[in-house]
Amino acid sequence: TQLLEQSPQFLSIQEGENLTVYCNSSSVFSSLQWYRQEPGEGPVLLVTVVTGGEVKKLKRLTFQFGDARKDSSLHITAAQPGDTGLYLCAGSNYGQNFVFGPGTRLSVLP
Amino acid sequence: DAGVIQSPRHEVTEMGQEVTLRCKPISGHNSLFWYRQTMMRGLELLIYFNNNVPIDDSGMPEDRFSAKMPNASFSTLKIQPSEPRDSAVYFCASSSGQGSVYEQYFGPGTRLTVT
Numbered sequence: 001t002q003l004l005e006q007s008p009q010f011l012s013i014q015e016g017e018n019l020t021v022y023c024n025s026s027s028v029f030s031s032l033q034w035y036r037q038e039p040g041e042g043p044v045l046l047v048t049v050v051t052g053g054e055v056k057k058l059k060r061l062t063f064q065f066g067d068a069r070k071d072s073s074l075h076i077t078a079a080q081p082g083d084t085g086l087y088l089c090a091g092s093n094y095g096q097n098f099v100f101g102p103g104t105r106l107s108v109l110p
Numbered sequence: 111d112a113g114v115i116q117s118p119r120h121e122v123t124e125m126g127q128e129v130t131l132r133c134k135p136i137s138g139h140n141s142l143f144w145y146r147q148t149m150m151r152g153l154e155l156l157i158y159f160n161n162n163v164p165i166d167d168s169g170m171p172e173d174r175f176s177a178k179m180p181n182a183s184f185s186t187l188k189i190q191p192s193e194p195r196d197s198a199v200y201f202c203a204s205s206s207g208q209g210s211v212y213e214q215y216f217g218p219g220t221r222l223t224v225t
Contacts, residue, residue, distance in 0.1 A: 098143065
């Protein structure tokens with residue numbers, strides 16, 4: 001069974017700080033996705049990473065896929081209150097066996 | 111595209127009643143997923159379909175839960191009879207892709223409360 005772990009579980013920071021959250025597995029995935037979920041809404045896809053070592057940037061968010069395609073990180077620069085939410089990572093193998101991590105709940109205080 | 115559509119958005123029912131949740135996937139997507147989310151257990155995959163055929167229903171909690179996908183544009187998740195422990199947010203997601211890249215897109219969810 002493929003599992004994804006995320007750390008930290010909870011993170012509360014002040015506006016303007018930087019942060020990194022992690023997504024780890026002992027399994028290899030063909031692709032990994034990051035989602036953000038706000039209260040009362042469904043998860044929204046932020047990015048997909050495919051190639052080992054790949055780095056993608058989305059404004060202040062930087063996503064990295066590990067060289068072995070087993071882990072990933074999300075770095076947020078100068079966090080803003082609008083970044084508050086539940087960040088979920090999900091791995092899949094060629095469209096099969098989607099696996100979600102438990103999520104990191106981020107709170108950015110003004 | 112309107113995205114994944116789910117109805118109803120909220121459902122309050124009494125224990126023992128039948129509940130039917132509905133989902134319309136994104137047009138052209140060939141996979142559909144039903145999830146349940148609670149604070150305690152996070153996001154759990156219940157069942158997924160590929161080209162309208164159920165592929166993996168190992169996450170369905172028990173026989174009280176059933177799911178159908180009669181065509182490419184509609185799916186239902188039914189709970190009969192419902193129990194208080196079924197209270198959760200139920201999400202439908204659809205997916206398409208090629209090669210190694212498959213991405214899921216979620217609906218807004220149905221918040222189910224069973225009293």
